[in-house]
């Protein structure tokens with residue numbers, strides 16, 4: 001009985017957190033937008049940043065999702081092997097998305113493939129999409145909740161290059177994407193890049209890269225340097241907010257990498273829009289929670 | 300000074316408006332997206348509303364509807380955000396010609412077909428900053444009419460009375476100039492320049 005009550009509580013915590021993510025940007029993203037806004041010199045871009053800020057304020061004040069596209073929910077789950085609700089967690093997360101859909105309310109964005117029917121619940125076959133990671137010995141769970149909007153999911157793509165094409169091909173692939181699809185994905189963008197041995201691992205890493213806080217750098221100094229060079233390069237293209245021109249194009253560029261087979265160099269890119277609705281919550285075995293991305297907010 | 304267009308908008312009103320200008324709209328605007336365009340242009344069905352001199356919004360809003368005691372309904376705009384205009388590109392020239400619509404609001408650029416439509420109309424295409432759906436919703440004073448409800452909430456033609464809806468950034472003007480196309484040329488030039496610098500820095504495979 002007590003177990004049921006706890007599961008109910010856990011479900012509601014994740015549901016409330018998911019609604020929160022739709023209404024308020026994480027602290028790091030909000031701070032970055034403010035910084036870009038202050039740094040901006042192009043009057044049109046300044047006006048757009050102001051409009052964005054006004055929208056976020058209104059969303060919070062009126063308790064509404066800040067963008068009409070509340071996306072499809074994806075979660076990265078790092079669960080401790082001793083977390084007491086590990087067995088039920090997958091079901092809990094699905095139910096939480098269902099509840100958030102009613103409460104927030106989130107737009108109905110889940111369309112079953114092949115049947116091509118909207119489920120009207122935001123849950124469906126393998127949806128929410130969950131990535132699992134088991135942490136040995138830990139008794140907590142850490143979840144990144146991400147709302148993948150349609151516009152910012154569209155640029156997602158990848159390619160496996162021959163090593164002879166080198167990292168030159170990688171940077172060209174990234175830049176080409178910025179001036180084609182990136183433009184309409186509501187810049188300033190979060191750019192996630194995965195570099196590794198096959199397209200699936202690169203794709204996974206490119207999305208994981210978007211979960212990192214703004215301003216964080218890859219642990220490998222060369223990769224970290226490339227992150228900064230790419231920020232600089234993409235900013236120089238000058239996409240500006242909404243792709244209408246301005247002194248910045250990105251909020252950040254994150255690279256995640258793995259070792260590769262000598263014969264291949266895989267690269268994948270995922271982008272997040274300015275309304276980068278990502279949240280990270282840690283829940284312990286007594287169901288106390290901490291919101292790493294939304295400090296000072298109570299669920 | 301704020302440039303405010305009032306519906307019905309005339310050809311004369313659009314004369315001095317150029318790409319990159321910022322305008323606001325007061326009067327009426329109707330949400331109108333994929334299916335409505337398809338119905339009018341492909342299926343030849345007449346629109347249930349008169350758009351002559353009017354404005355459309357490429358948007359799939361979130362609306363809260365409540366039943367009144369007398370059986371009528373009241374609708375409240377919760378969220379009104381632009382959707383990608385490019386999806387309507389293949390219909391827009393004929394749409395402008397057939398309806399006389401003067402202001403098209405959406406997200407991102409549109410192409411040559413819309414440019415042609417804007418010249419003939421004349422009409423303009425504007426961008427409302429995407430992701431700012433709550434702000435747009437608060438600029439709606441009232442939803443006055445709802446047509447084609449059977450299409451579901453996103454596709455229903457919601458006719459809204461708005462007060463200074465905006466900022467609307469003009470992306471195609473009545474002369475057919477296209478801001479996004481102009482920008483793209485500049486972006487691609489700058490891209491080539493930064494790439495040649497970057498290539499020198501990524502010789503990791505030696």
Ligand code: SF4
Nearest residue numbers: 067149151186273430
């Ligand atoms: S790309 Fe992001 S901000 Fe733009 S409409 Fe989609 S979800 Fe909203």
